[in-house]
Structures are given as C-alpha cells and as structure tokens.
Amino acid sequence: MSAVEIDGLTKRYGDVTAVSDLSLSVDRGEIVGFLGPNGAGKSTTINVLLGFLDPTAGEVSVLGTDVTTDPQSVKARVGLLPEAFEPVPNLTGREHVAAAVETKGADDDPDALLDRVGLAPEDARRPADDYSTGMFQRMALAVALVGAPDLLVLDEPSAGLDPNGVQLVREIVREEADRGAAVFFSSHILDEVERVSDRVGILQNGELTAVNSVENLRDDLGMGAVVSATVDAVPDLDPIRAVDGVTDASVDGSTVRVACAAPGAKMVALRRLDDRTTVADVTIEESSLEDLFEAYTAEGPETEAATETDANDGAGGRADDGDARAATAGGERA
Numbered sequence: 001m002s003a004v005e006i007d008g009l010t011k012r013y014g015d016v017t018a019v020s021d022l023s024l025s026v027d028r029g030e031i032v033g034f035l036g037p038n039g040a041g042k043s044t045t046i047n048v049l050l051g052f053l054d055p056t057a058g059e060v061s062v063l064g065t066d067v068t069t070d071p072q073s074v075k076a077r078v079g080l081l082p083e084a085f086e087p088v089p090n091l092t093g094r095e096h097v098a099a100a101v102e103t104k105g106a107d108d109d110p111d112a113l114l115d116r117v118g119l120a121p122e123d124a125r126r127p128a129d130d131y132s133t134g135m136f137q138r139m140a141l142a143v144a145l146v147g148a149p150d151l152l153v154l155d156e157p158s159a160g161l162d163p164n165g166v167q168l169v170r171e172i173v174r175e176e177a178d179r180g181a182a183v184f185f186s187s188h189i190l191d192e193v194e195r196v197s198d199r200v201g202i203l204q205n206g207e208l209t210a211v212n213s214v215e216n217l218r219d220d221l222g223m224g225a226v227v228s229a230t231v232d233a234v235p236d237l238d239p240i241r242a243v244d245g246v247t248d249a250s251v252d253g254s255t256v257r258v259a260c261a262a263p264g265a266k267m268v269a270l271r272r273l274d275d276r277t278t279v280a281d282v283t284i285e286e287s288s289l290e291d292l293f294e295a296y297t298a299e300g301p302e303t304e305a306a307t308e309t310d311a312n313d314g315a316g317g318r319a320d321d322g323d324a325r326a327a328t329a330g331g332e333r334a
C-alpha cells in the first residue's frame with residue numbers, strides 16, 4: 001500500500017482550476033519532491049492531501065485512509081511543515097514543540113527534537129515570535145517531526161535557512177525516509193530537490209507534466225551530459241560523433257566537448273577520444289534539474305493557473321479563499 005494515493009484530483013476555486021486531474025502516489029520510505037512555478041497548484045494539492053480542502057473531483061487517500069471521510073485520523077499520522085506557520089504569541093520554541101507532543105499524544109523529548117533541527121537551547125527558551133526566519137523554520141520542522149509521522153509533508157522546508165540549515169534539512173529528510181516515512185515536499189530550490197528526492201513531480205497550471213527520477217527525466221528529454229576533455233592535440237571528431245548516444249562534438253581551443261544524450265555514451269566517447277589523443281583532464285556536467293524544469297514548464301516561472309471557462313462552473317467565485325489560506329497557516333498548530 002502506498003503512503004499517498006492521489007487519483008484524478010481536480011480542485012477548483014470558483015472559475016480557477018488550481019489542480020486538474022492529478023494522479024500521484026508516494027511509497028513508504030520514498031522522498032518525492034514537488035516542483036512548480038508560482039501558482040502551479042502545489043499548496044492546493046498539499047491542502048487537499050491533508051484534508052484541509054475538499055477536492056472538486058478525484059480521490060485522495062493517505063496511509064490507506066480516505067482524507068475526505070476521515071481527515072482527523074490522517075492528521076494524527078502526518079507531520080506537516082506548512083507554508084506559513086504562525087507562532088502563538090509569547091510561546092517559546094520549546095513550548096510550541098511541547099504543545100505538538102501533547103496534541104499528538106507522542107512521547108518525544110522537545111529538547112531532543114530542537115537539538116536535532118539545530119536550534120540552540122537558549123533560543124528554544126525565547127518566544128518564537130522573536131525568531132529569525134531560519135530559527136523559526138527550524139522550530140517548525142521540529143514540530144513536524146513530532147510523533148515520528150508515517151508521512152511528512154513539507155512545504156518549502158528550506159525557505160529562509162542558511163546553507164548549514166539546508167544541509168541539515170536534507171539529512172533529516174533522508175533519515176526520516178530511512179526509518180520508513182514517506183516524504184512529500186515542495187520547493188523552489190531545484191538543486192535541493194534534485195539532491196534529496198527519489199522522484200520529482202513537476203506541476204504546471206495545475207497539471208502534473210512529469211513525474212519520475214531526475215535521471216529518468218533527463219533520459220526522457222534526451223538532456224544528458226556534456227563531457228569536456230582537455231587534450232594535447234585535437235583529433236578527427238567524426239569517430240566520436242559516431243558513438244551511439246552522442247549528439248554533438250565540438251572544439252574550443254584544446255577542449256573537446258561531447259554532448260551525450262544516453263548515459264552509456266560518455267565512457268565510450270571518452271575511450272574513443274583517449275585512443276586518438278592524450279586526454280589531460282576531464283569534467284562531466286550533467287544537465288541540471290533547472291534545465292529540466294525549464295523544459296517541462298516551457299511557459300516560464302510566473303505562469304498563472306489555468307482559468308476554467310465553463311460558464312456553468314462560475315457560481316462559487318473565490319469562495320474557498322479564506323478556508324484554504326487559514327488551513328495552511330494553522331495546519332499543525334496545537
């Protein structure tokens with residue numbers, strides 16, 4: 001059984017289709033990164049997943065439970081780092097975590113959790129409303145980790161963190177997956193998503209345009225790697241161009257650049273080059289997730305969600321507006 005099973009999810013806000021016929025599953029122990037330009041529908045999907053919003057159509061089950069029929073039992077087994085976590089005035093970081101421990105009926109030691117996310121003990125005892133963005137984000141992550149949840153849903157977990165914090169989040173996400181939790185997170189930091197995710201879902205205009213490992217996405221688009229070799233003397237490059245999976249070979253001074261669409265082509269091309277000249281140095285540049293993101297979201301990062309033009313569907317306007325935003329902000333509060 002998958003930890004998350006989304007089948008044909010559509011969510012409309014009045015005449016705006018925020019998510020359209022989205023299907024996706026996340027296994028236990030799997031980390032799935034959710035990418036998409038602003039307004040692509042990531043937060044809406046997360047809010048439906050957690051039972052904060054009802055889907056317009058489709059089915060969503062979390063840990064075997066339908067979220068629309070039993071959202072409470074789903075929430076008890078999920079750890080959420082919401083997009084906008086608002087602190088309770090005057091409550092310290094430690095008290096926020098302790099409140100979450102109590103609400104969930106868990107037995108975690110708040111200090112141990114805060115230590116794990118790198119919040120210093122003296123900061124843990126200060127009111128959270130005085131925290132810097134990064135300190136606050138660390139505390140919110142500690143709250144999400146309470147009760148060793150079976151599913152961790154993290155909306156922009158690295159937002160506002162310094163490089164050490166980003167690295168720490170990556171380690172924690174991996175540790176959580178290793179203990180068997182499914183991790184579903186959204187991010188705009190592509191490098192981050194690439195490093196930590198087993199699979200990546202790319203959302204645009206409410207539609208999932210791709211879901212796969214970064215490696216397979218590269219292969220699907222034929223966006224492989226570029227091998228750059230510094231050589232003593234540039235040989236005839238036709239035999240290199242003839243290698244299966246090589247799409248181009250060019251010269252820049254003493255550097256030969258070989259573009260490879262297929263993973264196996266790199267070594268074959270390099271050997272062939274090495275047979276014909278002395279290769280002094282080599283670098284291999286894989287196409288980044290950024291390149292893939294651009295390719296899969298061709299309209300660019302500021303695209304608006306699809307607007308539903310069906311006149312019969314216009315009655316609701318932005319009626320869900322308040323609910324959805326409040327749900328996001330208050331999602332994990334005690």
Ligand SMILES: Nc1ncnc2c1ncn2[C@@H]1O[C@H](COP(=O)(O)OP(=O)(O)OP(=O)(O)O)[C@@H](O)[C@H]1O
Nearest residue numbers: 013018038039040041042043044305318320321324
């Ligand atoms: N409560 C709401 N009422 C009406 N429209 C909404 C509501 N919430 C979101 N939308 C619209 O639905 C679309 C998807 O928004 P959503 O917040 O899910 O995107 P997102 O991918 O999380 O964006 P971002 O990366 O900017 O956080 C957008 O066009 C947005 O304006």
